[in-house]
Amino acid sequence: MRAAVINAVDGPFELVELPDPLPNGKVLVRVRAAGINFADVLVRRGRYPQMPEFPAVLGSEIAGELEDGTRVMALTSGSGGYAELATVDRAQIVPLPDNASFAEGASFLITFLSAYIPLTRQVRVRSDSTVLVYAAAGGVGTATIQVARALGARVVAAVGSAEKIEVCLELGAEEAYVYGELPQDLRVDVVVDPVGGELFAGSFARLKPLGAVVAIGSAAGAWSTIEPARLVGRNVGLYGFYLGRLLRLEPEIVGTAVGELLELWQNGALRPLVGAELPLDQVEQAHELVESRRSVGKVVLAP
Numbered sequence: 001m002r003a004a005v006i007n008a009v010d011g012p013f014e015l016v017e018l019p020d021p022l023p024n025g026k027v028l029v030r031v032r033a034a035g036i037n038f039a040d041v042l043v044r045r046g047r048y049p050q051m052p053e054f055p056a057v058l059g060s061e062i063a064g065e066l067e068d069g070t071r072v073m074a075l076t077s078g079s080g081g082y083a084e085l086a087t088v089d090r091a092q093i094v095p096l097p098d099n100a101s102f103a104e105g106a107s108f109l110i111t112f113l114s115a116y117i118p119l120t121r122q123v124r125v126r127s128d129s130t131v132l133v134y135a136a137a138g139g140v141g142t143a144t145i146q147v148a149r150a151l152g153a154r155v156v157a158a159v160g161s162a163e164k165i166e167v168c169l170e171l172g173a174e175e176a177y178v179y180g181e182l183p184q185d186l187r188v189d190v191v192v193d194p195v196g197g198e199l200f201a202g203s204f205a206r207l208k209p210l211g212a213v214v215a216i217g218s219a220a221g222a223w224s225t226i227e228p229a230r231l232v233g234r235n236v237g238l239y240g241f242y243l244g245r246l247l248r249l250e251p252e253i254v255g256t257a258v259g260e261l262l263e264l265w266q267n268g269a270l271r272p273l274v275g276a277e278l279p280l281d282q283v284e285q286a287h288e289l290v291e292s293r294r295s296v297g298k299v300v301l302a303p
Contacts, residue, residue: 002303003083004283007055009046013283018057018083026087029074032064033106033277034081034301037139038194038219041291050078050244057082059301063096063105071096073105078244081106082283084303091251094258097266107139107272107298112261113243113254115144118192118214119151120260121253122239127152129189132206136173137164139298140194140216142273145171150269153190158182160293167296171273182206190214197221204236212237219293273297 001020004013021028040058042048052058059081063073075092096105119125131148135141136157148155149172157168157176168176177183179199189211191203196218203213204226215223215238226238247254264270275297278286282301289295 001084002280003057004280004301005055005057006044009054010044011054013082013287015281015283020085021080021087023087027074027090027093028067029062029064029072029086029088029093030066031062031081031084031086031303032102033062034059034083034303035061035106035110035139036286036290036299036301037061037110038217038290041287042219044287052079059083059086061106061108061110062086062088063102066093071098071102071105073109075109075247082280082301082303084280091255092247094262097262100265101274103274103277103298103300103302104272106300107274108261108265109258110243111139111143111272111298112147112270113257114140114194114216114241115147115192116261117243117246117253117257118216118239118241119144119147119190120257122241123190123212123214123237125151125153125190129153130156130187130208131190131192132156132158132186132188132203133168133173134158134179134191134193134195134199135160135219135293136168136176137296138194138293139273141192142167142171142297143270144192145173146270147264148192149173150264156182156186156188164296167273187211192216195219196223198224200224201226204230204234204238207234207236209235210237212239214239214241216241274300276300277302279303 074088157173165176194217201224
């Protein structure tokens with residue numbers, strides 16, 4: 001099989017022929033699309049907390065076909081997706097809806113679970129809630145807009161450049177701003193933050209009493225330290241969400257959420273946004289799109 005292999009931190013991808021993987025108790029999937037997540041970029045740059053051994057084939061979510069032709073999407077337990085074939089735990093395979101493309105399937109699980117579980121199991125968004133979404137035109141951001149709207153919330157989107165505003169409004173955000181132009185008096189019930197860095201530190205001042213920040217990622221740098229006194233004094237909270245650990249420790253919670261999300265997708269309330277689909281031999285260009293933050297929605301490889 002062909003696979004995109006990276007041999008060291010900051011190294012280039014090499015398209016090579018590898019032996020077909022043996023199932024060894026897992027399920028073999030012919031990969032038709034592999035989603036690129038910002039975590040893949042962090043691994044390549046040596047900044048991910050759980051680094052793999054090199055050489056490595058990155059890619060934690062895929063869509064494709066089983067040996068009998070069944071269309072599926074799946075999580076790969078962190079690696080192996082940038083290839084023509086991948087082995088997956090049976091428990092992490094999900095049927096791909098009939099009306100969905102493979103690219104959409106490879107754009108669904110991580111982004112929508114990262115939005116849906118925090119907004120339904122942690123902060124529990126209601127119809128009178130206002131949700132502020134950072135990186136709102138990205139994979140998790142576009143999913144969060146749709147999930148929050150499906151829950152009845154009002155959504156305010158924040159993005160890094162003006163050309164991304166229209167995408168957020170089309171997905172259902174009532175308002176959208178470039179970061180530096182967010183209204184000073186904006187107060188919200190929930191901030192969903194896949195960005196980290198300086199944005200994270202300033203989020204707590206935007207919360208209404210009893211509001212909360214959900215920290216999902218740190219694409220812009222490490223989170224600053226937040227003293228408990230600051231949370232207590234403002235009557236606000238902080239939640240963290242890491243899908244990989246939750247999947248290991250509480251797979252039933254994730255499985256239930258997947259079922260609920262599939263129903264919302266099939267009812268037309270949600271649909272993953274594929275911003276770009278590139279062939280496997282353009283993996284370098286695909287990573288550049290994600291790392292430069294020029295992409296919208298999910299960037300997908302087609303092996």
